[in-house]
Amino acid sequence: MKYLESTYYFDIENELVQNLISEFKTNRLSDKEKTIGIYTKVRDDWKYDPYSISLSKEKYKSSHIAEKQSGNCVEKSIILIACLRALGIPARLHLGKVKNHIAVERLTEKFGSNELTPHGMVNVYLDKKWLKMSPAFNKSLCEKLNVEPLDFDGENNSFLQQYNSEGSRFMEYVDDYGYFDDVPLEFMIKNIKEHYPNIFDTNEKITEFKL
Template sequence: MNYLKSTYFFDFEKEVIQNLISDLKSEAISNQHKTIAIYTRVRDQWRYDPYQISLLKDKYQSSHIAQKQSGNCIEKSILLISCLRALNIPARLHLGKVKNHIAVERLTEKFGSNELTPHGMVNVFLNDKWLKMSPAFNTTLCTRLNVEPLEFDGETDSFLQKYNSHGTLFMEYTDDYGHFEDVPLEFMKENIKEHYPHIFNTSEETTEFNL
């Protein structure tokens, strides 16, 4: 497995990605601090939006995502992975299924469930171990939901906001699909179709949804 290589999706050689990490290329900055910095940047500079879903291949290129103002959990994870690989830090995509318990009215209305799948996060290799982190929820959103934003210290996993600030259950993982060297678009398509069949037009395959 090569968790450093550029791919169609992790196209970090593109100028827009290189510009994102240009201030972090110095050898004087440790990989740990580079990871923390770019994690925080992706978490907060792209607003989390789970209601735009695409099945189009080019929509999952990191260079395309970088030019947007928002992204869902998988898109933001792809962007972060691409930036990490551009900094020569091994990273890979990790997918699972999560259940939300707070502010789920719109989720339930649009998806027919308070479960989101596939949910994306990032595995990064630092100090000889793989760590999990999730850049999905930006700080502004967390403040609105009374949830502490996920901070990443470069030493421990940071991927689950189980409770809000009042101790109420916020989110839980209900399934783990494992990690992937590249973006498994066909798996993602089938997973979405299986869990949210009502989103699709039965007469022809729709490729993009704004829910």
């Protein structure tokens, strides 16, 4: 199955990726338990950072992301997919566009919009069905934003924090780009440049952004 394959981006044989899944490589855990465990690990061990953007191919390798302490939603999805595939659990990347409604001042200042694109999440195949899950927002960040962290139970979709704890609108999906068996970097770069042209006004050759 192609959703189990190793690729340039999902370099699942790499020692760094293998080290991340070492605690889950046991027959004592079901695929569902392994998925819940590695999902929670990726969600909370990498702090969410939407302000770091790269157009460089090597920066989206799961082994590179494994060495970091933070990542945007696409990066965190990539490392989660690599870990799942390394455990023999089919997984693929799902991209879309989301609109944030809380704590958007800095987003709007840096991006010129409160919409984030492409927004990454993960599709995982468990018990003969595909499920959606988003590891983007770490638990400590959710506490600051007064939003319940997204837990994954292995049986239901868990990808959208629609409201905060007070019932105010937090985020919404405004577009769905579908799923991919590998990282569609050309599509992502085109998408970023179309939605955030102000970032590229000064120098088209820039490949790294820390906004």
